[in-house]
Amino acid sequence: MPVLQINGKPQTVPPDSSVENLIATLNLEGKRFAIELNGEIVPKSRHALTTLNQGDKLEVVIAVGGG
């Protein structure tokens, strides 16, 4: 099974998982977040179409309190 780096930590996902599948696993459905895959933003419209591969580096970010 492919091992990814999500926010700097290793995470295993089932083979042929999409970004959309991962979002469901992370309980982020319906929330405001943004995803970067190997340094490139994955727009919402492409979440279902983007497949995750061994060694992919993902950043998943949200808005938090700040000045």
Add this chain to the structure above:
Amino acid sequence: MGTPEKSSDSLVIAGKVYRSRLLVGTGKYRDFAETRAAIDASGAQIVTVAIRRVNIGQNANEPNLLDSLPPSQFTILPNTAGCYNAKDAVRTLRLARELLDGRVLVKLEVLADEATLFPNMPETLIAAKELVADGFQVMVYCSDDPIQAKALEEIGCVAVMPLASLIGSGMGILNPWNLEIILDRAKVPVLVDAGIGTASDAAIAMELGCDGVLMNTAIAKAKHPVLMASAMKKAVEAGREAFLAGRMPKKIYQASPSSPTEGKIA
């Protein structure tokens, strides 16, 4: 010339009109309920947020800041706090744009030093250029250097935001003279960002002619944040009205009685 109209006096940033000249941050509050209560008391329409990694494995029901501050009700201004170079700042704001459904109004801040959080101006200029070219509307935290502020305006930033004193220090307006030079030359809105400690600091910034004030810690770390938020709202409004009204000339060492000098009984 008539009396300036209070009702028609609004802040315009990148063509959008705002009634409130007070912009507030959302950091350092006890919880989101307090954040929201303080922001409501402040009357702010533009609120800043930071962009951070989501805590993987967090409770699915963990509250989210933007549930308390819906983008339908507030102009959410994502910042680049914690970025020390142009590359990280640009990357952060591209993520923010995706997160906020393509909204392009952003606060750029590239820091130079952890102890002072002073802006790194060379990197700020590089990031500003790249962001403007990419279609962002950039409000930019900068040093209170009129030359740098002008350079950022010429790059195409929609507002320049010099510090009044160090971020989170609450030391107030340390160099009104530099702010006045920036104000005198700027064609875009000038907002004081950082350093406000209490209501009089905000009023002073507005009396100088600043177009607005951005603050976070002064409200969030007051003993009673909601009450301080209300005080800041009034201070910004009072300072703005005083600026529009035009203060009386200062007469150094020369008193002038306010009551008639004629008709005294003795």
